[in-house]
Amino acid sequence: MTTLRTPGPTVGVVGGGQLGRMLAEAAAPLGVEVIVLDPTPDCPAAPVAREQIVAEFDDEAAIRDLATRADVLTFEIELADQQVLDRVSEETGTPVHPDPATLETIHDKLVQKRELEAAGVPVPPFRTVEDADDVRAAIDDYGAPVMLKARTGGYDGRGNVPVESKADAEAALESVAGPAMVESFVDFEREVSVIAVKGDDEIATFPIGENVHEDEILRETIVPARSNEAVTERAHAVARDVLEVMDGRGVYGIEFFEAPDGEVLLNEIAPRPHNSGHWTIEGAQTSQFEQHVRAVLGWPLGSTALRSPTVMTNLLGDVEEERPAQLSDLDEILETPGANLHWYGKRAARPLRKMGHVTVTGRDDEGVDELLERAVSLRESVTFE
Incomplete structure (x- = not known):
């Protein structure tokens, strides 16, 4: 086994948003330096990374420059161009993790679902759609409503349109504006996720989290999830099956629907750290x-054990239009034992934009319902000026 030393290597990250910022914060204590590439000057990750290369996510020359300065490349945004990453890796010899082939699978939700279904991963019934007649045919087969999804692009619910009736099919398809697929609507008990890690020769999973969404945007993650033991074991087993389909080391955010019969149906996968895993900063051993830094470098993974019951709540821009971002009335968060504020350093607040999060940890004998109530109260105590 190679002897690991610190100061250690440099990780090049395509993307410098809040995920890049938190990657750099986690890398620093390990003696690992981070360089980010992002088109926004002074991006959120810039204050904590060693350096920022200002360039578009598909700028091949800039990514090649990044590769020559780093020991390994990774990405914190799916807008990274898999073909560019492949070429740069081949030319420079700098590995990319997760593998760009995984990005290619993830980019197209229809391709993603087909590959996972072929591997035996449980997914909701789905099909491709070319026109409004295909949407109406899906309603005939699956019943109303159905969920229309843009095959590419889209995040935080953008590109996902529930279709309540055949009369809505044409308008829904126009709103997606591009290649689309349709899924049966799942009448789920709750939405849950597993943050899973693929290391050099090991796989680890974090405790299952329960996700509360509103307008398709994550508001809170509750850990442990209010699921029974059978569902928890099933979610971890399916998450491991998902990682068998994915190529390359790193963290994967795997979202599920928990069905009334206890089955878990895969919703979506992110081949990177995920918003529903932010609770792990205070709530887990590692x-x-x-874990992502360790994994992409091929280092041993850390423990995923739960430190304490934890609730994470997102701080979303409560503004009607874009304006400079400044968060006020922080006293209650800072004075509350077990509450932790994370501000992402974004310059502009936009409606429902993720600006930061608050994590609330509790005692082992404290119920998550009480923690959830406390977290929501703290979130509602702050305002954007």
């Missing part, structure tokens, strides 16, 4: 961000 955060998802440190």
